[in-house]
Amino acid sequence: MADTPKTATLTIDGQSYDLPIYSPTAGPDVIDIRKLYGQAGVFTYDPGFTSTASCDSTITFIDGDKGELLHRGYPIDQLAEKSHYLEVCYLLLYGALPTAQELENFENMVTRHTMIHEQMHNFFRGFRRDAHPMATMVGVVGAMSAFYHDSTDPSDARQREIASHRLIAKMPTIAAMAYKYSIGQPFVYPRNDLDYASNFLHMCFAVPAEEYVVDPILSRAMDRIFTLHADHEQNASTSTVRLASSSGANPFACIAAGIACLWGPAHGGANQACLEMLKEIGSVDRIPEFIARAKDKNDPFRLMGFGHRVYKNFDPRAKVMKQSADEVLDLLGVEDNPVLQVAKELEAAALADPYFAEKKLFPNVDFYSGIILEAMGFPTSMFTPIFAVSRTVGWISQWKEQLGDPQMKIGRPRQLYLGDTARDYTDIENR
Ligand code: CMC
DSSP states (O other): OOOOSOEEEEEETTEEEEEEEEOOSSSOOEEOOTTHHHHHOOOOOOGGGSSOOOSOOSSEEEETTTTEEEETTEEHHHHHHHOOHHHHHHHHHHSSOOOHHHHHHHHHHHHTTOSOOTTHHHHHHTSOTTSOHHHHHHHHHHHHHHHOGGGOOTTOHHHHHHHHHHHHHHHHHHHHHHHHHHTTOOOOOOOTTSOHHHHHHHHHHOBTTBOOOOOHHHHHHHHHHHHHTSOBTBOHHHHHHHHHHTTTOOHHHHHHHHHHHHTSTTTTTHHHHHHHHHHHHOSGGGHHHHHHHHHOTTOOOOOTTBOOSSOSSOOHHHHHHHHHHHHHHHHHTOTTOHHHHHHHHHHHHHHTSHHHHHTTOOBOHHHHHHHHHHHHTOOGGGHHHHHHHHHHHHHHHHHHHHHTOTTOOOOOOOOOOOSOOOOOOOOGGGO
16 A cells, blocks of 8 residues: 555544545545544444445456446456456466466366365265255355365465365366256266366266267357456455455355355345346336336335446446347347346336436346356356356455455454443343
8 A cells, every 4th residue: 555645634522533545546545544443432334334445455446437347457348358267367366467378377277176076076965956056055165175174274375376276176066066966967077178168068068978069159158257257346255255264264164155145135146036037027018017116115126137336337247248148149049038038128128217327227247147047058046156156266366365465354343332231130030
């Protein structure tokens, strides 16, 4: 953080406190309140961290008003167009685009770690067949710390590196196995001759009884979904990973915590919730009814796939995803897909409605990703696991950055306590 002559002055009961202001390379200035409690004896109050920077970071930047997302400075639309997922992984992890040799070495490294310990197959078999694949993933990723003891020490740089490669490499295998287990099909081992996205599709859709050839258009669309979800600043699951890691927890436990947080419908679960909503709407003529419900203050219903905490403009990922959705649906010959019809009409209706315009609610990435995944043949329950596969690199990059930060402290928020003050215990017969 650069030293800055700028300060903010806070006055409480006539007493003034000067607070340093830091200027970032992009985004709003940040007021440093770390000494405030020591000096003034007050806390700040910010439930949901709407105005609080929890760390400094050099990885990802979002300009929500412009609708811009940068990974290490590169716009996401350029990366989605010109790069591919494993190159973006390298960029996020190491801060620069790789040379051809660096990329080859990195891809070889990740590819050589794609299998999971054979004993872990038994672990999968302990789950009910109808378990949600996210539940299985939380359990299996957490269990990795019981299988890979040589990469659990976050204070050891070499162990951190091995854990990073293992997680990026094994996450597609774990997600595919969770899926195969849920539909009663045999696990399909990874194939190291395939690229990252094709290998994932192969593990999900191949069966031992016949050959499965991955279509390059579907593989490209899968790779784009991975790329577009790779990282996203200090969102809820990333902050969860950082908070878990701040206690010194091992990387597999931290990533399992991130997966658990991602599962919620306000975060990574939104793509599943969005597709379920589109199916519930069912036909274009029911759209006005659902728009009215979304606007009704007394109805908890929200348009899933719309709105974002940070983007108050079109989500740049949604633009690319929409293009991919068209390509995939053209290929699969499902132009008449009723879900897509509803999606397109709903998008147009919401964008034309003053309620959504005034509140700056635009379609987000989940609005289109679900349509693509459904067209590919994934059940809705696999949408969030696929988000988890993609986001693993973001979690790990942020986790590595945090561990290298000399200012790192255990995360320990304060509170505005509104409960009872001290009172004496009453014996049960006197209550
Ligand atoms: N449909 C209808 N109204 C909405 C919606 C929506 N999808 N989203 C926000 N609003 C309204 C909300 O009722 C509130 O109105 P008012 O000011 O009158 O009370 C206003 O817009 C602001 O909403 P908020 O909940 O204070 O905003 P937030 O920044 O806390 O919420 C959000 C962001 C993503 C949780 C929310 O927009 C939402 O629930 N969207 C639907 C779920 C969704 O698509 N989530 C995926 C997010 S993108 C993937 C990811 O990065 O994880």
